[in-house]
Amino acid sequence: MxxxxxxxxxxxxxxxxxxxxxxxxxxxxxxxxxxxxxxxxxxxxxxxxxxxxxxxxxxxxxxxxxxxxxxxxxxxxxxxxxxxxxxxxxxxxxxxxxxxxxxxxxxxxxxxxxxxxxxxxxxxxxxxxxxxxxxxxxxxxxxxxxxxxxxxxxxxxxxxxxxxxxxxxxxxxxxxxxxxxxxxxxxxxxxxxxxxxxxxxxxxxxxxxxxxxxxxxxxxxxxNSLTPESLKLLGLSLTNIRILDDGLISWLFISQEMLEETGSKLFDTDLIIRYLLSVPTVRVAVLMVEMQDGRAKVSFRSRGKIHVNRLAGHYGGGGHMNAAGCLLKMSAEKAQRVVLEDVRKFTRENLNV
Missing domain, CATH: 3.90.1640.10 (inorganic pyrophosphatase (n-terminal core))
Known part of the structure; x- marks a missing residue:
């Protein structure tokens, strides 16, 4: 190697x-x-x-x-x-x-x-x-x-x-x-x-x-080749973004219901995460997508020297220092509670707040 x-x-x-x-x-x-x-x-x-x-x-x-x-x-x-x-x-x-x-x-x-x-x-x-x-x-x-x-x-x-x-x-x-x-x-x-x-x-x-x-x-x-379905999903997603912990974390959960409502597919979610880091105060952004089998796919993004690949690695995933992801071995419903708690703890530890 x-x-x-x-x-x-x-x-x-x-x-x-x-x-x-x-x-x-x-x-x-x-x-x-x-x-x-x-x-x-x-x-x-x-x-x-x-x-x-x-x-x-x-x-x-x-x-x-x-x-x-x-x-x-x-x-x-x-x-x-x-x-x-x-x-x-x-x-x-x-x-x-x-x-x-x-x-x-x-x-x-x-x-x-x-x-x-x-x-x-x-x-x-x-x-x-x-x-x-x-x-x-x-x-x-x-x-x-x-x-x-x-x-x-x-x-x-x-x-x-x-x-x-x-x-x-x-x-x-x-x-x-x-x-x-x-x-x-x-x-x-x-x-x-x-x-x-x-x-x-x-x-x-x-x-x-x-x-x-x-x-x-x-x-x-x-x-510049977005489908009408992906634009509908983007619009629905933007209204559901949550800014948490004094602006340090942005969070978005996309459910199967949202995908079905807009007629969009999993790959239509790929470009959405860029919007989660568009708020200047945000240091960690999380996009969670519910899969058809009930599990969740998670994408992490970060600013500065916050190694989100370590966060993804905790769940069996990986990636770059500022861009990583994983497929969770738990239901999306449970993941929303567990991952958010971990992200908050991880962000506080890395920023010493």
């Missing part, structure tokens, strides 16, 4: 073990975490385009569907959704000699793929790589590169592609690959405003534009 210190990037030499694995493989699968986002999807698509240009058979197969605002990425490369009981999908895993998990450093983040991946590895053929930038990586792959100070997995994949180009002597990053990587980096940096957006991040984004990335198109698809 390679985890370099802050303020540097991996060199082509440090990427060499990953490059060697990819060049040696013939049938490569790429996957990312459940409820995929721009970073995982953009990184997948860019890497798939590059590997296909090298003559590899490359399949992107994910545990959950592509959210509507990222569907434009499928114009660059096809993205399959894994069906647990579908023989064709299962066969894809057993035909592969390399699986690359992107933007996820815990094995259960790839959901219903994992049991089949585990069995394929036991058969002795499938190699597993993990490329990620989140905290607290799990040692589940044959080779893991987790640079926790990188702004995004897309930033890492940009460096990996450069290392592949150097090794092969070929220019492989097309305009489509550049746009996909730009989407990855833009979304995980909050449009280049989050703390880990370094000068190197801006330089890489500039290089991607030089290679043909279209920032206007990417931004428009991701942030």
């Amino acid at each position: 390679i985890t370099p210190e802050y303020g540097r990037t991996l060199t082509p030499e440090e990427w060499q073990p990953v490059v060697d694995e990819m060049l040696a493989a013939s049938h490569i699968l790429l996957s990312t975490h459940e409820n995929s986002d721009g970073d995982g999807l953009g990184s997948q698509v860019a890497l798939a385009i590059v590997l296909r240009a090298l003559g590899k058979e490359v399949v992107i197969i994910n545990p959950t569907i592509v959210p509507p605002n990222y569907v434009f990425l499928t114009d660059f490369y096809d993205i399959k959704v894994f069906r647990d009981r579908n023989e064709e999908d299962i066969q894809e895993i057993f035909l592969a000699d390399l699986l690359v998990v992107l933007d996820a450093n815990l094995h259960d983040r790839i959901g219903n793929l994992w049991p089949h991946v585990e069995f394929a590895r036991e058969m002795g053929k499938l190699r597993l790589l993990c490329i990620d930038h989140h905290l607290d990586p799990e040692d589940f792959a044959d080779l893991t590169i987790c640079e926790t100070y990188a702004s995004s997995t897309g930033e890492l994949v940009g460096d990996l592609i450069a290392a592949i180009e150097l090794k092969t002597g070929k220019k492989l990053c097309t305009s489509d690959a550049a746009s996909a990587l730009y989407a990855a980096i833009m979304t995980d940096t909050g449009s280049f405003r989050f703390p880990k957006t370094t000068p190197y991040t801006y330089r890489l984004a500039g290089k991607l534009v030089e290679k043909g990335a279209d920032p206007e198109m990417v931004y428009d698809f991701i942030y």
Whole structure:
């Protein structure tokens, strides 16, 4: 496992073990975490385009569907959704000699793929790589590169592609690959405003534009393509936001009833949490969404040096210092009481109030 210190990037030499694995493989699968986002999807698509240009058979197969605002990425490369009981999908895993998990450093983040991946590895053929930038990586792959100070997995994949180009002597990053990587980096940096957006991040984004990335198109698809249902959910959600503890905490619970009333889906909740941090006094924001099975999915956001990944980790989740999440193993009704109490205690301890 390679985890370099802050303020540097991996060199082509440090990427060499990953490059060697990819060049040696013939049938490569790429996957990312459940409820995929721009970073995982953009990184997948860019890497798939590059590997296909090298003559590899490359399949992107994910545990959950592509959210509507990222569907434009499928114009660059096809993205399959894994069906647990579908023989064709299962066969894809057993035909592969390399699986690359992107933007996820815990094995259960790839959901219903994992049991089949585990069995394929036991058969002795499938190699597993993990490329990620989140905290607290799990040692589940044959080779893991987790640079926790990188702004995004897309930033890492940009460096990996450069290392592949150097090794092969070929220019492989097309305009489509550049746009996909730009989407990855833009979304995980909050449009280049989050703390880990370094000068190197801006330089890489500039290089991607030089290679043909279209920032206007990417931004428009991701942030200006809301459905009428998601707008209805946003309106209903804004009226239900609670500001607590002298303005330090913002809290929003979205019930299945709210989703049904507006005709919206789980992925329609993803853009709402940004509004919870829009109040200047708020230091911790919590978005809790009731799932169909009665459990709750929770997203945490914070300002400053409040490590909400520790809060998420308490419930078996994880993420970044200022952005993390988890899927609770309790009912949404119970979670509203338990999590709110924990968030209040956590916030007081971190702010010494």
